[in-house]
Amino acid sequence: MWIVSVFYFCHSNLCTTFDKYNNFNSRYSFSRNFSIYLTLSTTMKSQEIRDTFLTFFKQKNHKIVASAPMVIKNDPTLMFTNAGMNQFKDLFLGNSPIVHKRIADTQKCLRVSGKHNDLEEVGVDTYHHTMFEMLGNWSFGDYFKKEAIEWAWELLVDIYKIDKNRLYFTVFEGDAADGTPEDTEAFGLWKDLLEKNGLTTDKILKANKKDNFWEMGDTGPCGPCSEIHVDIRSDEEIAKIPGKDLVNNDHPQVIEIWNLVFMEFNRMADGKLKPLPAKHVDTGMGFERLAMVLQGKKSNYDTDVFSPLTDKIAQISGIPYKNSLDTQHKTDVAIRVIADHVRAVAFSIADGQLPSNNGAGYVIRRILRRAIRYGYSFLNLKEAFIYELVEILVQQMGAFFPELVNQQELITNVIREEEESFLRTLAKGIQRFENYVANSKDKKIDGPFAFELYDTFGFPKDLTELLAKENGFEFGFEEFANELLRQKERSRAATTLKTGDWVDNPSDASENEFVGYDTTNVDDIVITRFRKVSVKDEDFYQLVFNKTPFYPEGGGQVGDTGYIKNKFEQIEIIDTKKENNLIVHITKTLPEHYSDGANLYEAKVDSSKRKLTAANHSATHLLHQALRTILGTHVEQKGSLVNADYLRFDFSHFQKVSEEELQQIEDFVNEKIQAAINLNEHREIPIEEAEEQGVMMLFGEKYGNKPRMIQFGDSKELCGGIHINNTKEIELFKITSEGSVAAGIRRIEAVTSKGAANYLKEKIDTITKHPLAGLITDEIKNKITIAQHNLLQQYAKVSDMPTLNIISPSNGSLQIDVLSNAIADFTKIKLDATIIDELNNIKKAMLKEEEQKGKEQAKAIKEELLNEVKNSNGVNVITKKLTAVDAATIKDLAFQLKAQIADLYLVLGAEINGKPNLTIAISDSLATERKLHAGNIIREAAKEMQGGGGGQPFFATAGGTNLNGLDAAMEKALSFIK
RNA sequence: GGGGAUGUAGCUCAGUUGGCUAGAGUGCUUGACUGGCAGUCAAGAGGUCGUGGGUUCGACUCCCAUCUUCUCCA
Structure with missing residues (x-):
């Protein structure tokens, strides 16, 4: 993971490369050098x-x-x-x-x-x-x-x-x-x-x-x-x-x-x-x-x-590189752009930085997209091709930069995926552009539209310009630039950070010593310097101590929190970070008595939080080992987050981790926990020795020449983080999710100890205490029981297990909304997908049934109403007050009648959930001929029952609050036809 | 970290001041027709309108929160 390092480092795989320079007996020795210089x-x-x-x-x-x-x-x-x-x-x-x-x-x-x-x-x-x-x-x-x-x-x-x-x-x-x-x-x-x-x-x-x-x-x-x-x-x-x-x-x-x-x-x-x-x-x-x-x-x-790359690009595109020095020679410029950018992107990925939508990852994405754009516009390359250059780059530079060789497959896959995704973005943008052109009259691409394309849909400005030109359209440069300027100002305003000078507090004490591996509590702290940092309107202070038990954020592990105090004051430490190797403690208030040399501070780390964090960190190491054992040694760490609540681990792997594999991984880690393996901490191990022991090392990390190695049995990693003393302190390991974060990168999230216990308890509670009564099939009952059983078995490994009341679904009628809630709850706790599917099927069937019932009811009422048609002035009037029907049924009824009776004027009243409901339907021809508008009519009528409503000329509904006014409202509605 | 967009049928997407029984194309099923390039025609199945709240007589539509995906800026 991460190393609290002195500056000088030597990467494992690079050491061999550099030995030749540092070893006087190598082939690059003194005596031979000048002949090399002369001949070459x-x-x-x-x-x-x-x-x-x-x-x-x-x-x-x-x-x-x-x-x-x-x-x-x-x-x-x-x-x-x-x-x-x-x-x-x-x-x-x-x-x-x-x-x-x-x-x-x-x-x-x-x-x-x-x-x-x-x-x-x-x-x-x-x-x-x-x-x-x-x-x-x-x-x-x-x-x-x-x-x-x-x-x-x-x-x-x-x-x-x-x-x-x-x-x-x-x-x-x-x-x-x-x-x-x-x-x-x-x-x-x-x-x-x-x-x-x-x-x-x-x-x-x-x-x-x-x-x-x-x-x-x-x-x-x-x-x-x-x-x-x-x-x-x-x-x-x-x-x-x-x-x-x-x-x-x-x-x-x-x-x-x-x-x-x-x-x-x-x-x-x-x-x-x-x-x-x-x-x-x-x-x-x-x-x-x-x-x-x-x-x-x-x-x-x-x-x-560069020439091997430019040659390859020329070969792929069929457009030769002319070695032109002319900045207007578009195809040569494009080839140079691509040759340059593929290097930047490949090396970044090798160092662990994948393209993404913010921060450093976004810079990489932009570089790659610029290369794609040039290939697309000037070399007529409309399909992914940059990934094919990786092989050439590796041949060319892999000998000196072994990270390229080791990560070749990942680099290739990531680039190809990014290319394909951006080509889709381009296709969408072009479609949008064409729509705009088709609807435009003044032969001009407005700046705001171009900016929207760029800002929201990621469509490059210069491509818009090019398309505009091809279509004989003008381009609103100025407006575009203005929009961009405004966007930049918004961002700048959001991230202004002001840093003050360090204020030294002269003392004899040394500075910046980390003692947090051995203790969480130190009572002779001197504040050696501090400074004020302002973010937006908020002020923070950064404090540096002579020594500190606070672990600074690093290696994926979050910084410690806690407090410092002396007899005058107590200051909360809200976070600890590392800047240029300096451990800075972040506070909301500035200590006032820091210069009273005699009054040392006591520093105390929030140890319960740290203990949970340490359990998660150690579990991360075991998880890493499990992944490499079960999925294979191609698995490499690509990112990691460890805090008190959970752990997140990103790693290279090219397919979904199956349910069975996840189970194996979980079991592997839990077995290590059961085995109660002691922590073996090598605080300053010579890097060569660590290497000999087969320690896990990561590309894109720099290590000191005497790094710290964390060992739990066969799990060995270089890591500066905080760990528990024995794996049994992790208690229980439970994976909560598995998914993808980028091409070739999977993410596993998991919980341990108290977190795992709570997670499982919530799961069981949700299932057992749910008011799922009645209409559940025996099959599902069995499945839930089995699920309970499995959870219980795992849970039993955790200390202080509560007793559980397993309720079996009893008889009763199942309501759709109860079922809906159950499905939502079960989905939230990630219950076995097949159970959720079955519940969903039941729900669908029930909805269907209800709908069918409504239709039948509507049919029955319709038969009844057909006998009650009154003809007045050539209009077939039906009016009726219904009971025990719902809104959907009334609507269905109205449309059925409308389809069957010509020149219909239908007024239906009903009580739904204690409120009055009014429905008017008018035959289309009638509505047109007599200029009747059901929507307008119902608005008038609804006033009688303190309600409102609306609709189209031939169909409208209204509701109200005064049930007693329903009769009057129906009268009013009928009055329009008289 | 800030802004914008997005989520509707298996897929690609419509849905215009809140009320058009949630639609189109494609795919699927079934049937009929058919010597023609994606054969034609007809019928049908298929949707928690991302999720959770709220406003309203009524929400795919409006408001708030949250998640997904995309995107720009830093």
Whole structure:
């Protein structure tokens, strides 16, 4: 599940990949490296470019680490890794101890919006991407500008053999308003290097705050940076315009490839800068761009990172990729879009993020749909095809990113399902559009209509535009943009979150120690810092302690609640979360006596809630084991929620889990509970050892190198959550539902201990105490009895079982509404479906019977009434006050008479449930000829009985409150014909 | 998290200011006709109008709550 980790991690399956860099005796050893560089420098494949980078920094004593997952799980400000530094954020913020001072890696990143990127631009040009790799080297309080700059030169010029004449370097020019000086140090370092290599300082360019001052966010670590740009244009073009004039000018062939960030300040909420105690280096080099430069291409998409994909797309669509640099070349743009997006989507799914309708999942869905749209519009691909690219991607990148290989089937299925669903959306939208066009007169697509298509039905705006054009229609751009703006403002207003600065409470105490595995109660708590957070109109406070027993939300388990108190005050902790490795306690009020150092707080976790949560968490592990045992080892956890009330577990599996399998799973878990297995907690197990023991590890999770392992017999998982000490504390495990959440993903919900007991008790009570009397068949009685029996057997395993009165259905008459309620209740408790079906059948039969009775009754009355027809002025008048009939029967009667008697004027009165009811029917011809309107007539007549009514010209009904007025109302109705 | 839409026959969907005995097409059953591309014609079965409340003489229709599915924004 989740791990309370120090920063440094190594994923199980990735460790092997990285050993080669970290082991000096490997084939990438010192002595052989230079021969690799020399032989490959002219035709380096992308794999070798990546290897060379990592090996280079390995030789400079850097620890090589694996890419962190692209999807971020415990940072509220970020959904995806969008830069190499993300996984080191807590180090820069000082929330975690620094273990390795020098690190290098390649990091999977995703950018869809923000200052660096805009989804709608990707694929149009030749060098922006959604998903890309960022090569980076880091120094945490170790080396600074000198080494960073010199090594960058060495790698690019000496090893990768990039022509030094084509390189340019930017340095920060300073900003008076900010109080930040010009970066003369970086300037001097570049100057020395250039002069040593026979070049002059005209290769160094000064850049402003916007381009060369890097900030992590509105607040936090920041500093000047120095960028390396490369000019890959032809000699003729260079002769026309020198490269230095095109740097930072969005030229597709004069591009930034490496950014060296020198972090030396901390930005406060008031905008002021404070020097950082330790200076850091953070660099990022775009892998795909580097490949373009080294492979002598003019476009990232022409490198071997993308060409297998563009080839395959061309093959599927039958439209060749022309390697065009023209942004108007629609089919090439479409091929680039698809090649880019399939990478982003596939890697996200591999990291556990499925397409969905909100949050990170929605971003993934949008990316995928954009790819589908381009294929649909420009490559004429009207059926799912993107899923076919997964295989190519896996062949190409699976060796370095094993998560792709392991999740290939899931990725393929999910993408195909999404494609099919979106194609349906498109088909519906097109139909709607065509309706609109058919009914439109002014040859214009209104903005609001286009927006409705987009907003409500998910139909892409540019497709509407395209269709409009094809039909010779105008498109209401401005109105559309306005609607979109309003929508955005609504959303923004709903989610404004203001975060204040941390307020430090100086003390000698250490910070942020988690002691909750061993205790729920600590009495020497110091509040080390706090801040105010405002969401909409509500204020909250986040508190950080020196140490805490409160478990922060993570690994699917909800955060602890409880309180802290001293002799002055008691403050409720309403939730506990983790932000950048910092455990924050959320309260509604700010403690007032936090600075009185002598008055320590006592912290107490709500332990009954935690115990139930722990039982559910341990049960989740057993469930996981059961699934893998019974369904197969393809089952992998895809999501998990554990709280005091129930547990929810999502996992990969491609079909419905059958009733029998569910029963087996339940039995498996209950057997483990009966076996009373002790918890074996390995709090700091070396990851290698855990791996040897065959521990469950999850893709898309990052683990420390000494994670915590939770073991119940054969069930072994890396997990930072809270567990019970022996499985018998779970008492009973009961699955409450099984269903699907996405393509290839199933969800099981279950309850344990008290929750399971309550669940079963409710079930039994519902059945046994239901006033189901009389007309139930023996067969159903038996079924209910059997169900009771089964439940009782399971229930008997639970402590303090109440005694049950099993009532057998006695004689009496079964009412339809009683039966209806029974069906509703039984459905709610998910009673055996066959029982519910049978009850439903009985109900249907009874309804039918009742309807039949009514019809027969109507027939009988009709015979009677046929003898009472009075002809007056050519009109056949029938009037009668009926008893013991219902509204449906009267209606039926009226229509029967109307069908049989010409020129009919029918007035019927009745008492229904103590209230008067009046019905008028008039033959159609009569109504037309004499301009009679039953609806209007009845409205008048109903006044006599304090009621109202209405209907059509030939049939109307009315009700009232005064029964005594019924006769008068009937008289009134008759008066219209006289 | 916020907005919009959606739920009616096995399936695809109509149902317009509350009252048209809840409809169409398709599928199904039965029968008749038939050398023609989805053969034709006729008859029939099939619906808790998502669920729970409320307003009303009367709710598929209006109001409130809730669930499903879709969708946009963050």
